[in-house]
Amino acid sequence: MKAVRIHQYGGPEVLSLEDVQRPTPGPDEVLIKVHAASVNPFDWKVRQGYLQQFLPMTLPLTLGWDFSGTVEAVGAGVTQFKRGNEVYASQDVTKGGAYAEYTIAKESDVALKPKSLDHIHAAGIPVAGVTAWQALFHTANLRAGQRILIHAAAGGVGVFAVQFAKAKGAFVIGTASGKNQAFLRELGVDEAIDYEKARFEDVAHDVDVVLDTIGGEVQERSWKVLKKGGILVSITDPPNMEQAAKYGVRAAIHRGHPGAADLTEIAELVDSDRVKTVVDTVLPLAEARRAQELSAHGHVRGKIVLRVA
Protein backbone atom coordinates (compact mmCIF):
# COMPACT_ATOMS: atom_id res chain seq x y z
CA MET A 1 0.00 0.00 0.00
CA LYS A 2 1.02 3.66 -0.28
CA ALA A 3 1.92 5.57 2.90
CA VAL A 4 3.55 8.90 3.70
CA ARG A 5 6.40 8.27 6.12
CA ILE A 6 9.41 9.92 7.71
CA HIS A 7 12.73 8.17 8.32
CA GLN A 8 14.21 11.15 10.16
CA TYR A 9 12.97 14.36 11.74
CA GLY A 10 13.19 17.54 9.68
CA GLY A 11 11.49 19.93 7.25
CA PRO A 12 8.72 19.06 4.77
CA GLU A 13 11.33 17.38 2.50
CA VAL A 14 11.61 14.40 4.90
CA LEU A 15 8.05 13.32 4.01
CA SER A 16 8.16 10.48 1.56
CA LEU A 17 5.38 8.62 -0.29
CA GLU A 18 6.37 4.95 -0.20
CA ASP A 19 5.16 1.44 -0.86
CA VAL A 20 4.93 -0.37 2.46
CA GLN A 21 3.45 -3.58 3.81
CA ARG A 22 -0.26 -3.38 4.58
CA PRO A 23 -0.70 -3.73 8.36
CA THR A 24 -2.50 -6.68 9.94
CA PRO A 25 -4.92 -6.07 12.80
CA GLY A 26 -3.94 -7.63 16.13
CA PRO A 27 -6.40 -8.61 18.87
CA ASP A 28 -8.95 -5.85 19.57
CA GLU A 29 -7.74 -3.90 16.52
CA VAL A 30 -9.50 -2.88 13.33
CA LEU A 31 -7.94 -2.55 9.87
CA ILE A 32 -9.45 0.40 8.03
CA LYS A 33 -9.31 1.33 4.37
CA VAL A 34 -8.64 5.07 4.67
CA HIS A 35 -10.73 7.31 2.41
CA ALA A 36 -9.51 10.59 3.90
CA ALA A 37 -7.03 11.65 6.58
CA SER A 38 -6.86 15.03 8.26
CA VAL A 39 -3.82 17.25 8.74
CA ASN A 40 -3.24 18.73 12.19
CA PRO A 41 -0.50 21.04 13.52
CA PHE A 42 0.60 18.04 15.62
CA ASP A 43 1.66 16.26 12.40
CA TRP A 44 4.29 18.80 11.35
CA LYS A 45 5.40 19.33 14.95
CA VAL A 46 6.15 15.59 15.16
CA ARG A 47 7.84 15.68 11.72
CA GLN A 48 10.10 18.52 12.83
CA GLY A 49 11.10 16.56 15.95
CA TYR A 50 9.71 19.27 18.26
CA LEU A 51 7.96 16.67 20.42
CA GLN A 52 10.56 13.90 20.50
CA GLN A 53 11.79 14.60 24.03
CA PHE A 54 8.49 13.92 25.74
CA LEU A 55 6.79 11.84 23.03
CA PRO A 56 9.36 9.40 21.67
CA MET A 57 8.23 7.60 18.52
CA THR A 58 9.74 4.82 16.48
CA LEU A 59 11.05 5.75 13.02
CA PRO A 60 10.23 5.17 10.23
CA LEU A 61 6.82 6.54 11.14
CA THR A 62 3.68 6.91 9.04
CA LEU A 63 2.24 10.32 9.92
CA GLY A 64 -1.43 11.23 10.43
CA TRP A 65 -3.53 10.75 13.55
CA ASP A 66 -7.15 10.85 12.34
CA PHE A 67 -9.13 9.58 9.39
CA SER A 68 -12.45 8.44 7.99
CA GLY A 69 -12.78 5.14 6.13
CA THR A 70 -14.27 1.67 5.81
CA VAL A 71 -13.56 -1.36 7.98
CA GLU A 72 -11.58 -3.85 5.90
CA ALA A 73 -10.89 -6.55 8.51
CA VAL A 74 -11.07 -7.02 12.26
CA GLY A 75 -8.70 -8.73 14.70
CA ALA A 76 -9.56 -11.44 17.20
CA GLY A 77 -11.98 -10.33 19.87
CA VAL A 78 -13.46 -7.40 17.94
CA THR A 79 -17.24 -7.44 18.37
CA GLN A 80 -18.48 -3.94 17.55
CA PHE A 81 -17.38 -3.62 13.92
CA LYS A 82 -17.44 -5.67 10.77
CA ARG A 83 -16.12 -5.35 7.25
CA GLY A 84 -17.85 -2.51 5.39
CA ASN A 85 -18.72 -0.31 8.42
CA GLU A 86 -18.05 3.36 7.72
CA VAL A 87 -16.02 4.66 10.64
CA TYR A 88 -13.86 7.52 11.86
CA ALA A 89 -11.31 7.77 14.65
CA SER A 90 -8.22 9.37 16.05
CA GLN A 91 -5.30 7.11 16.86
CA ASP A 92 -2.82 6.38 19.60
CA VAL A 93 -0.63 9.45 19.89
CA THR A 94 2.59 7.40 19.75
CA LYS A 95 1.59 5.43 16.65
CA GLY A 96 -0.39 7.48 14.11
CA GLY A 97 -0.55 5.95 10.65
CA ALA A 98 -3.46 7.72 8.96
CA TYR A 99 -1.56 9.12 5.92
CA ALA A 100 -1.89 5.73 4.24
CA GLU A 101 -4.23 3.58 2.19
CA TYR A 102 -4.85 1.32 5.20
CA THR A 103 -4.42 1.98 8.89
CA ILE A 104 -4.94 0.27 12.24
CA ALA A 105 -6.94 1.57 15.21
CA LYS A 106 -7.98 0.08 18.51
CA GLU A 107 -11.60 -1.06 18.47
CA SER A 108 -12.23 1.07 21.57
CA ASP A 109 -11.08 4.24 19.72
CA VAL A 110 -13.31 3.78 16.65
CA ALA A 111 -16.86 5.13 16.11
CA LEU A 112 -19.36 5.02 13.27
CA LYS A 113 -18.91 8.17 11.20
CA PRO A 114 -21.74 10.71 10.85
CA LYS A 115 -24.12 9.34 8.20
CA SER A 116 -24.75 12.75 6.71
CA LEU A 117 -21.08 13.45 5.90
CA ASP A 118 -18.80 12.18 3.18
CA HIS A 119 -15.40 10.82 4.24
CA ILE A 120 -13.61 14.09 3.45
CA HIS A 121 -15.73 16.04 5.93
CA ALA A 122 -15.85 13.23 8.52
CA ALA A 123 -12.04 12.96 8.49
CA GLY A 124 -11.78 16.57 9.65
CA ILE A 125 -13.48 15.78 12.95
CA PRO A 126 -11.65 13.32 15.22
CA VAL A 127 -8.54 15.12 16.54
CA ALA A 128 -9.87 18.69 16.37
CA GLY A 129 -13.46 17.86 17.34
CA VAL A 130 -12.65 15.51 20.20
CA THR A 131 -10.03 17.92 21.57
CA ALA A 132 -12.60 20.75 21.58
CA TRP A 133 -15.24 18.47 23.11
CA GLN A 134 -13.01 17.14 25.87
CA ALA A 135 -11.51 20.56 26.68
CA LEU A 136 -14.97 22.18 26.95
CA PHE A 137 -16.97 19.45 28.61
CA HIS A 138 -14.52 17.12 30.38
CA THR A 139 -11.99 19.71 31.58
CA ALA A 140 -13.77 23.09 31.73
CA ASN A 141 -17.23 21.66 32.47
CA LEU A 142 -18.80 24.39 30.32
CA ARG A 143 -22.48 24.94 31.12
CA ALA A 144 -25.44 26.66 29.48
CA GLY A 145 -25.45 30.41 30.08
CA GLN A 146 -21.70 30.66 30.71
CA ARG A 147 -19.42 33.00 28.76
CA ILE A 148 -16.49 31.45 26.89
CA LEU A 149 -13.61 33.10 25.03
CA ILE A 150 -12.27 30.86 22.24
CA HIS A 151 -8.92 31.87 20.78
CA ALA A 152 -8.29 31.02 17.11
CA ALA A 153 -12.02 30.41 16.70
CA ALA A 154 -11.61 29.97 12.92
CA GLY A 155 -9.03 27.18 13.25
CA GLY A 156 -9.44 23.40 13.35
CA VAL A 157 -10.20 23.15 17.06
CA GLY A 158 -11.85 26.57 17.30
CA VAL A 159 -14.52 25.88 14.65
CA PHE A 160 -15.73 22.87 16.64
CA ALA A 161 -15.38 24.58 20.02
CA VAL A 162 -17.59 27.47 18.85
CA GLN A 163 -20.31 25.16 17.59
CA PHE A 164 -20.23 22.85 20.63
CA ALA A 165 -20.38 25.81 23.01
CA LYS A 166 -23.33 27.30 21.10
CA ALA A 167 -25.12 23.93 21.07
CA LYS A 168 -24.65 23.85 24.86
CA GLY A 169 -26.21 27.31 25.23
CA ALA A 170 -23.08 29.29 26.12
CA PHE A 171 -22.31 32.90 25.10
CA VAL A 172 -19.33 32.67 22.74
CA ILE A 173 -16.61 35.26 22.17
CA GLY A 174 -14.13 34.29 19.45
CA THR A 175 -10.90 35.77 18.09
CA ALA A 176 -9.65 35.74 14.49
CA SER A 177 -8.12 38.12 11.96
CA GLY A 178 -10.20 40.60 9.94
CA LYS A 179 -10.76 38.22 7.04
CA ASN A 180 -12.50 35.72 9.33
CA GLN A 181 -14.89 38.06 11.16
CA ALA A 182 -17.93 37.35 8.96
CA PHE A 183 -17.07 33.65 9.04
CA LEU A 184 -17.07 33.65 12.86
CA ARG A 185 -20.51 35.24 12.94
CA GLU A 186 -21.85 32.68 10.44
CA LEU A 187 -20.49 29.97 12.70
CA GLY A 188 -22.54 31.36 15.59
CA VAL A 189 -20.01 33.47 17.55
CA ASP A 190 -21.91 36.08 19.62
CA GLU A 191 -18.99 38.52 19.84
CA ALA A 192 -16.20 38.32 17.25
CA ILE A 193 -12.92 40.07 18.05
CA ASP A 194 -10.53 41.06 15.25
CA TYR A 195 -7.10 40.59 16.83
CA GLU A 196 -5.58 42.83 14.16
CA LYS A 197 -7.69 45.78 15.33
CA ALA A 198 -8.31 45.25 19.06
CA ARG A 199 -6.68 43.67 22.07
CA PHE A 200 -9.07 40.94 23.14
CA GLU A 201 -8.55 41.75 26.84
CA ASP A 202 -9.90 45.27 26.20
CA VAL A 203 -13.14 43.80 24.82
CA ALA A 204 -13.83 40.48 26.58
CA HIS A 205 -14.67 40.49 30.29
CA ASP A 206 -16.37 38.36 32.99
CA VAL A 207 -15.58 35.18 31.11
CA ASP A 208 -16.18 31.78 32.75
CA VAL A 209 -13.95 29.77 30.40
CA VAL A 210 -11.00 30.63 28.16
CA LEU A 211 -10.04 28.03 25.57
CA ASP A 212 -6.38 28.81 24.85
CA THR A 213 -5.34 27.36 21.51
CA ILE A 214 -2.32 29.64 21.07
CA GLY A 215 -0.28 29.88 24.31
CA GLY A 216 2.58 32.34 24.92
CA GLU A 217 1.59 35.98 25.31
CA VAL A 218 -2.02 35.25 24.28
CA GLN A 219 -2.23 33.03 27.35
CA GLU A 220 -0.56 35.64 29.57
CA ARG A 221 -3.05 38.28 28.42
CA SER A 222 -6.01 35.95 28.97
CA TRP A 223 -5.98 35.84 32.79
CA LYS A 224 -7.58 39.23 33.20
CA VAL A 225 -10.68 38.44 31.09
CA LEU A 226 -11.72 35.64 33.48
CA LYS A 227 -14.15 36.18 36.31
CA LYS A 228 -13.10 34.92 39.78
CA GLY A 229 -13.37 31.14 39.88
CA GLY A 230 -13.30 30.90 36.07
CA ILE A 231 -11.01 28.51 34.24
CA LEU A 232 -8.40 28.76 31.50
CA VAL A 233 -7.96 25.52 29.59
CA SER A 234 -4.89 25.40 27.38
CA ILE A 235 -4.35 22.86 24.63
CA THR A 236 -0.87 24.27 23.91
CA ASP A 237 1.43 25.69 26.62
CA PRO A 238 0.97 24.45 30.20
CA PRO A 239 -0.56 27.37 32.11
CA ASN A 240 1.31 29.22 34.83
CA MET A 241 -0.41 28.16 38.07
CA GLU A 242 1.05 31.09 40.02
CA GLN A 243 -0.62 33.50 37.62
CA ALA A 244 -3.88 31.59 37.93
CA ALA A 245 -3.71 31.86 41.74
CA LYS A 246 -2.89 35.56 41.50
CA TYR A 247 -6.06 36.19 39.48
CA GLY A 248 -8.22 33.86 41.62
CA VAL A 249 -8.97 31.57 38.68
CA ARG A 250 -8.32 27.93 37.80
CA ALA A 251 -6.17 26.60 34.99
CA ALA A 252 -5.58 23.27 33.29
CA ILE A 253 -3.71 21.82 30.36
CA HIS A 254 -5.77 19.53 28.20
CA ARG A 255 -4.01 16.84 26.18
CA GLY A 256 -6.53 15.30 23.79
CA HIS A 257 -6.84 11.53 23.63
CA PRO A 258 -8.94 9.25 21.40
CA GLY A 259 -12.57 9.20 22.44
CA ALA A 260 -15.04 6.90 20.67
CA ALA A 261 -17.89 7.91 23.01
CA ASP A 262 -17.18 11.60 22.28
CA LEU A 263 -17.09 10.86 18.53
CA THR A 264 -20.49 9.17 18.77
CA GLU A 265 -21.99 12.23 20.52
CA ILE A 266 -20.39 14.51 17.92
CA ALA A 267 -21.81 12.35 15.09
CA GLU A 268 -25.31 12.84 16.57
CA LEU A 269 -24.86 16.62 16.62
CA VAL A 270 -23.61 16.54 13.02
CA ASP A 271 -26.44 14.31 11.81
CA SER A 272 -29.00 16.54 13.51
CA ASP A 273 -27.53 19.51 11.61
CA ARG A 274 -26.25 21.32 14.71
CA VAL A 275 -22.55 21.04 13.89
CA LYS A 276 -20.76 21.22 10.56
CA THR A 277 -17.21 20.51 9.46
CA VAL A 278 -15.44 23.33 7.66
CA VAL A 279 -12.90 22.07 5.15
CA ASP A 280 -10.47 24.70 3.92
CA THR A 281 -8.42 22.60 1.48
CA VAL A 282 -8.47 19.06 0.09
CA LEU A 283 -5.26 17.61 -1.38
CA PRO A 284 -4.32 14.14 -2.59
CA LEU A 285 -2.23 11.93 -0.27
CA ALA A 286 0.77 12.49 -2.56
CA GLU A 287 0.65 16.20 -1.63
CA ALA A 288 0.99 15.68 2.12
CA ARG A 289 4.03 17.91 2.04
CA ARG A 290 2.09 20.87 0.65
CA ALA A 291 -0.72 20.15 3.15
CA GLN A 292 1.71 20.35 6.08
CA GLU A 293 3.29 23.53 4.74
CA LEU A 294 -0.17 25.12 4.60
CA SER A 295 -0.96 23.95 8.14
CA ALA A 296 2.32 25.31 9.49
CA HIS A 297 1.48 28.70 8.01
CA GLY A 298 -1.06 28.99 10.86
CA HIS A 299 -4.02 30.53 9.05
CA VAL A 300 -6.13 27.57 7.97
CA ARG A 301 -9.90 28.08 8.22
CA GLY A 302 -11.26 24.83 9.64
CA LYS A 303 -9.42 21.79 8.34
CA ILE A 304 -7.02 20.54 5.69
CA VAL A 305 -7.88 17.02 4.52
CA LEU A 306 -5.94 14.50 2.42
CA ARG A 307 -7.98 12.50 -0.09
CA VAL A 308 -6.69 8.93 0.00
CA ALA A 309 -9.20 6.71 -1.84
Ligand SMILES: NC(=O)c1ccc[n+]([C@@H]2O[C@H](COP(=O)([O-])OP(=O)(O)OC[C@H]3O[C@@H](n4cnc5c(N)ncnc54)[C@H](OP(=O)(O)O)[C@@H]3O)[C@@H](O)[C@H]2O)c1
Ligand atom coordinates in the same frame (compact mmCIF):
# COMPACT_ATOMS: atom_id res chain seq x y z
N1 LIG B 1 -3.65 19.37 23.32
C1 LIG B 1 -4.16 18.74 22.30
O1 LIG B 1 -4.59 17.61 22.41
C2 LIG B 1 -4.28 19.44 20.97
C3 LIG B 1 -5.15 18.94 20.01
C4 LIG B 1 -5.30 19.65 18.81
C5 LIG B 1 -4.55 20.80 18.60
N2 LIG B 1 -3.67 21.20 19.56
C6 LIG B 1 -2.86 22.42 19.35
O2 LIG B 1 -3.74 23.53 19.42
C7 LIG B 1 -3.33 24.54 18.51
C8 LIG B 1 -4.49 24.89 17.59
O3 LIG B 1 -4.80 23.77 16.79
P1 LIG B 1 -5.71 23.94 15.49
O4 LIG B 1 -5.78 22.62 14.82
O5 LIG B 1 -6.96 24.65 15.83
O6 LIG B 1 -4.77 24.93 14.64
P2 LIG B 1 -5.02 25.61 13.24
O7 LIG B 1 -6.23 25.04 12.60
O8 LIG B 1 -3.76 25.56 12.48
O9 LIG B 1 -5.31 27.14 13.64
C9 LIG B 1 -5.37 28.06 12.61
C10 LIG B 1 -6.16 29.27 13.05
O10 LIG B 1 -5.44 30.04 13.99
C11 LIG B 1 -5.88 31.37 13.87
N3 LIG B 1 -4.93 32.30 14.47
C12 LIG B 1 -3.60 32.42 14.20
N4 LIG B 1 -3.06 33.37 15.01
C13 LIG B 1 -4.07 33.85 15.78
C14 LIG B 1 -4.16 34.84 16.83
N5 LIG B 1 -3.08 35.53 17.24
N6 LIG B 1 -5.36 35.05 17.43
C15 LIG B 1 -6.45 34.36 17.04
N7 LIG B 1 -6.44 33.42 16.06
C16 LIG B 1 -5.26 33.16 15.45
C17 LIG B 1 -6.04 31.56 12.39
O11 LIG B 1 -7.01 32.55 12.16
P3 LIG B 1 -6.61 33.83 11.22
O12 LIG B 1 -6.26 33.22 9.88
O13 LIG B 1 -7.85 34.64 11.21
O14 LIG B 1 -5.41 34.45 11.87
C18 LIG B 1 -6.50 30.19 11.88
O15 LIG B 1 -7.87 30.11 11.61
C19 LIG B 1 -2.09 23.99 17.79
O16 LIG B 1 -0.94 24.45 18.46
C20 LIG B 1 -2.21 22.49 17.98
O17 LIG B 1 -0.98 21.82 17.93
C21 LIG B 1 -3.52 20.57 20.73
